[in-house]
Amino acid sequence: LSRTVKQQTPKGKIARKQFLVCVGNGNGLIGYGSSTDSDSRLALTKARTKAIQNMDYVSLYEQRTIWTELSTKLGATRIIMRPRPVGFGLRCNPFIHQILRATGFKDVSAKVWGSRNKLNVVKAVFRMLQAGHAPTGMGDGVGGKGIKLSKGVGMRGMEELERARGRKLIGLRK
Template sequence: MRVQDGFEEKVIQIKRVSKKTKGGNKIGFTALAVVGDKAGKVGTGMSKALDVTTAIAKALSKARRNVVSVNINENTVPHEVLESFGASTVKIMPAPRGSGIIAGGAVRDVLALCGVKDVSAKMLGSNNKNGAVMCTINALKKMEKK
């Protein structure tokens, strides 16, 4: 994780993709990145490029432009929420103080970067990283103040 402009950066996924052309295969890369300030702001970005470093830089730039504010209530989320994106579904639940982040994969990274310290989450359906990140961000946007 890198810190820049007050935001911590985390690359969630890098994929090698190819396009079939008349002259053969054209190779490219896709990057999925998340940024957060650990104080209630988190954003995600996905981008494609011909090389890995450019794809990551573009994804981080998009993530900084897509930052959303998250309601954090005493180091946890204010209430339980269930959110879907495509075939992925995430259930985020508040947890008692000292529990830590009980979540797996990409969901854990998003929750950590937004600053939630005690939370429990469960991925249902597809565990696709892009779907998991989008589900989690949408669920955090839906959180209301208690």
């Protein structure tokens, strides 16, 4: 993602290039970096370096999708990402598609509401994916309570889970 930013001074406008770069290995490592400079090549190099320094591991469910439905709001941008069954593909905003492909996801859908500002979309997706220290529904990690989704209900069976998730489950025992 690149754009020209201009600073207004008493002597006139000073144009500079801003780059936001996303890097990934296609197997769970992903990072992004942003940089601004008057020389576009230098700005791109700085952004790529920052992206590599900010790389973090994202856990993939069955090596193809996200573990659970994720949602976030950043500014006026609201995003929901959902896990999908095998063969569904990546059906989402073009910027989210590039991030998910660089991470290694294959079956995810996402919807963006409100502002579709490119920078906010990218930052919100990274906030969702790299929230490994505070997984959804597991408390805040410092004594805050987790979510009780099915209080008073017994353990659900495999068939019921498959129907609810829309995909076959793979057994861990052989």
